[in-house]
Amino acid sequence: MSDTAFKALQISETEDGNYQRNIIQRQIGDLPEGELLIRVRYSSLNYKDALSAVGNKGVTRSYPHTPGIDAAGVVEASESGDFKAGDEVIVTGFDLGMNTAGGYGQYIRIPAGWALPCPDGLDLHTAMIYGTAGFTAALSVAGLESREVAPADGPILVTGASGGVGSVAVGILARAGYDVTAVTGKADQHDFLKHLGARDVVGRDVLDDPKGKPLLKPQWAGAVDTVGGGVLVNVLKSLYYGGTATCCGLVASPKMEGATVFPFILRGVNLLGIDSVEVPLAKRPAIWQRLAGAWRVPALEERARTVSLEELDGEIDRILAGEQVGRVVVELD
Incomplete structure (x- = not known):
């Protein structure tokens, strides 16, 4: 499976010190080591993603790189007893999308300790409205x-x-x-x-x-x-x-x-x-269950927009210009 190709947004540093965004074909074998291989269905757009996409070294140290600090998808392969193939999971924070290839690729490979089961009451798309x-x-x-x-x-x-x-x-x-x-x-x-x-x-x-x-x-x-x-x-x-x-x-x-x-x-x-990156995994499910229950915001979900990977480039420019309103979900299919 290591030679399986998939689509990803890649940020590359040019010789003159600028950064360019391209959608490329990667191979699963290029991904970092990890216990979980996840087929990403959805991600979302955050300000930190946009900073990574323009070469902010405080977010991402080295390029080329695939941003995306959020991911929701299905476990493709697992070396962990906590997850099995077919499980729906979400990943937010830790090093995803910062210095580890992130959710703007159709596959990610991560430590099992970064993933949570998709909360009861939320599907993968809705989970990424929140992200x-x-x-x-x-x-x-x-x-x-x-x-x-x-x-x-x-x-x-x-x-x-x-x-x-x-x-x-x-x-x-x-x-x-x-x-x-x-x-x-x-x-x-x-x-x-x-x-x-x-x-x-x-x-x-x-x-x-x-x-x-x-x-x-x-x-x-x-x-x-x-x-x-x-x-x-x-x-x-x-x-x-x-x-x-x-x-x-x-x-x-x-x-x-x-x-x-x-x-x-x-x-x-x-x-x-408030830090959302390194919050211990054990403390996360309770917060997510509140988002899936009493703290769910239907009015926000109604106004969320879903864009393709090909449409993401313009959305990155919008959030950097302070023009994003509400939430933008990125569909990876």
Whole structure:
């Protein structure tokens, strides 16, 4: 079977230091060693995938490379007692699509410890509507719960709300009974966010602080921040006493310039980092079952788009330009 050919998106570095995307034919024998060979049916598009596709060495160290940090498919061959041929599985995080050939190829080979059975209640396609973005959003909401932030405590702010993580977070929070304020720079996406369950949709200027005050008027009991930078700094300044913000992104900036300790020592706020890559396998099924059950967001699923591998190139450019709304699933068949 090692000479079986399959289709994959490959990112290559050119002699002049640029990066090009091509759909090529690979062979299964070219894949890294691993206990599971999986026939990928679906993947999804995440910001990290786009960074890998343009040669970001903080995501992918060496090229040529096939991105795709998410994959859903069927086990083709197994050397693990935990899985057998024909099992439907999902893979998110770990090293998939970063330095290990990822879900933008029709086959992947991985350690068995990276895979989960497809959750009851989700098919492979729907699982990839959520993917890493949905898993990250769910971890963020679970983080708020862990600090006992309840719907009765007050409104919850979601930044970057029209993007992948943000849109899922809006939907989950609304389904869980929270009063959600969604922040977006896209004026044409207000109806989309209202459809997901946001009570209020506001522009980014709600978090402006031109004077650089150490504290701002308290407005939110909690927040799911997906962008980082100065936005996160001002979110922390605007939390109620004892409020909690989760942090999972850096599209605005990895630096928190202007941050002080005042929100922490004068209002007792909490900042929780959310990592979806290295979460231990044993902790993942419970989060996925919530996504498949009480936290499932039908309004998000209705608006998700499915594209082919051949159509993915344009979608990568769209997400890098900040134009992606909701979730994009990649079909590998």
